[in-house]
Amino acid sequence: MRDAPQQSAGAALQIRGLSKEYRRGVPVLHDVDLDVASSGITAIIGPSGTGKSTLIRCINRLVEPTTGAILFRGVDLTRLRRRDLRAARRRIGMVFQEYNLVERLTVMENVMCGRLGYISSFKAWLRRYPRSEIENAFDLLEMVGLTEHANRRADALSGGQRQRVGIARAVMQEPELLLADEPTSSLDPKTSVEIMELMVEIGQRRQIPVIVNIHNVPLARRFATDVVGMSGGRIVYRGPPDGLTDDQLKQIYGGENWLE
Amino acid sequence: MIDAVRPAVFAPNWPARLAWLGLFAYAIYAASILDFTWDRFVTGLGQGARFVARMFPPDTDPEKMRLMARGLYESLEIAVIASVLGIVLSLPIGLLAARNLMPAWLTWPIRLFIALCRSFHQVIIAIVFVKAVGFGALAGILALTVASIGFVAKLFAEAIEEISLKQVEAVRATGAPFMSVVMFGVMPQVLTRFVGFATYQFDSNLRNSTMVGIVGAGGIGGTMFAAFQKFDYDYLLTILLAIIAVIMLSEALQNWIKKLYQ
Numbered sequence: 001m002r003d004a005p006q007q008s009a010g011a012a013l014q015i016r017g018l019s020k021e022y023r024r025g026v027p028v029l030h031d032v033d034l035d036v037a038s039s040g041i042t043a044i045i046g047p048s049g050t051g052k053s054t055l056i057r058c059i060n061r062l063v064e065p066t067t068g069a070i071l072f073r074g075v076d077l078t079r080l081r082r083r084d085l086r087a088a089r090r091r092i093g094m095v096f097q098e099y100n101l102v103e104r105l106t107v108m109e110n111v112m113c114g115r116l117g118y119i120s121s122f123k124a125w126l127r128r129y130p131r132s133e134i135e136n137a138f139d140l141l142e143m144v145g146l147t148e149h150a151n152r153r154a155d156a157l158s159g160g161q162r163q164r165v166g167i168a169r170a171v172m173q174e175p176e177l178l179l180a181d182e183p184t185s186s187l188d189p190k191t192s193v194e195i196m197e198l199m200v201e202i203g204q205r206r207q208i209p210v211i212v213n214i215h216n217v218p219l220a221r222r223f224a225t226d227v228v229g230m231s232g233g234r235i236v237y238r239g240p241p242d243g244l245t246d247d248q249l250k251q252i253y254g255g256e257n258w259l260e
Numbered sequence: 261m262i263d264a265v266r267p268a269v270f271a272p273n274w275p276a277r278l279a280w281l282g283l284f285a286y287a288i289y290a291a292s293i294l295d296f297t298w299d300r301f302v303t304g305l306g307q308g309a310r311f312v313a314r315m316f317p318p319d320t321d322p323e324k325m326r327l328m329a330r331g332l333y334e335s336l337e338i339a340v341i342a343s344v345l346g347i348v349l350s351l352p353i354g355l356l357a358a359r360n361l362m363p364a365w366l367t368w369p370i371r372l373f374i375a376l377c378r379s380f381h382q383v384i385i386a387i388v389f390v391k392a393v394g395f396g397a398l399a400g401i402l403a404l405t406v407a408s409i410g411f412v413a414k415l416f417a418e419a420i421e422e423i424s425l426k427q428v429e430a431v432r433a434t435g436a437p438f439m440s441v442v443m444f445g446v447m448p449q450v451l452t453r454f455v456g457f458a459t460y461q462f463d464s465n466l467r468n469s470t471m472v473g474i475v476g477a478g479g480i481g482g483t484m485f486a487a488f489q490k491f492d493y494d495y496l497l498t499i500l501l502a503i504i505a506v507i508m509l510s511e512a513l514q515n516w517i518k519k520l521y522q
Contacts, residue, residue, distance in 0.1 A: 062429055062432065062433060088435070089434065089435035094433040096429075100430035101427070102427050103427065104449065113430070113431055113434055114434055116434050116441075116444060117434050117437075120437075121443060124444070166430075169434070173435070
């Protein structure tokens with residue numbers, strides 16, 4: 001199973017031997033290998049504290065990997081420094097569990113944060129963004145249904161609205177890869193589905209791979225094209241969502257009483 | 261049976277009680293050493309009342325009013341210039357001292373510098389600057405600038421250390437350069453507090469700018485001190501009333517600025 005994807009030219013992201021220790025001798029990720037196809041939704045499922053967030057943050061280096069390589073379109077992200085790293089981050093959009101909007105800035109300012117990698121700090125400070133980018137931002141706000149909220153402060157929005165702004169910010173980067181760390185965990189079930197639908201739509205429209213950390217198994221089954229099951233810092237399942245059996249879920253989450 | 265299993269709750273904190281007791285005992289002891297007695301306090305009240313009586317009515321001689329206006333205006337200038345300099349310098353210094361954003365080799369010398377700025381009272385710093393640059397407003401400006409850095413930079417650094425790193429992380433994830441991360445991830449979170457520190461420091465500088473004149477560092481303080489020494493108490497009252505008016509105006513200005521920044 002491991003040989004085939006290695007050969008495939010279709011893999012946009014290739015993770016090889018990735019380990020992370022926050023404290024010496026206590027690895028959170030153990031030698032993880034993972035290939036992600038150049039389109040589709042990859043759902044990473046697993047219990048809290050199993051290294052899902054660490055894995056996804058190693059990709060855009062919000063967390064520094066201890067060992068291993070992460071090849072994104074042929075470039076090893078783990079070796080990039082400063083300018084090159086920023087240029088790589090610019091191409092990788094990220095959506096967060098708690099939205100991570102800049103609370104005191106307006107919705108539009110938050111969306112335009114997605115352009116900060118493309119513009120000098122001075123111009124950004126003066127808010128001198130190109131007119132076309134502001135139009136793009138309005139198009140995105142229209143897509144997520146927040147056009148009339150453009151000038152409201154982010155801290156005045158509801159959770160679902162904030163996450164939509166977070167997604168618009170990520171898409172504003174014109175990403176070639178979209179990461180999402182538990183994007184629905186702080187949201188109600190209906191909003192969760194809407195957010196997942198939005199992520200699928202963006203992945204399809206932009207023809208980019210989407211990697212979503214999610215501990216909600218039904219949501220993963222419903223929206224993912226590919227499922228990665230993690231337990232104890234290791235990948236224990238890799239395959240289509242239909243292939244996920246109760247036995248495998250038991251292995252991923254432990255126990256069985258929660259299964260119906 | 262149950263007593264054996266469940267731990268005692270609301271246990272008395274004996275070390276804290278002893279510490280409070282010790283503090284009160286020392287305060288009483290120190291008061292006795294320093295001749296802090298009721299008799300002296302009562303005598304002092306009588307003398308104070310005579311002093312206040314001699315202040316009335318306030319002196320409104322036009323020549324003296326002009327002199328006061330000139331001194332007061334110089335105090336205001338000292339306060340404004342020192343505040344602007346101090347606040348502008350505090351921004352980068354405070355940022356460099358924030359331990360959650362900067363490496364330790366940078367933060368500790370900066371924090372040492374801030375601590376040094378805070379070590380002495382403005383008047384003592386003013387004396388040093390009077391010796392260095394001579395009598396006049398420049399010494400006062402420099403002294404209050406140093407004091408402003410000590411206060412604003414320290415509190416600004418502490419405010420930065422309390423921000424939510426989630427917002428910073430999100431801005432970093434967009435590939436933003438460092439200055440943009442600071443401007444969009446950090447500053448929005450601390451701006452209102454910074455404005456609060458800055459306006460408070462301006463108020464403080466305004467009050468202190470009326471005092472540094474006593475040691476020759478410019479402003480109304482010199483005039484006031486001269487009035488004191490010449491037993492010119494009615495003129496002193498005029499000056500004091502004018503200072504109170506200026507401080508109240510500054511208070512109104514502060515409230516207006518804070519509203520501007522929510």
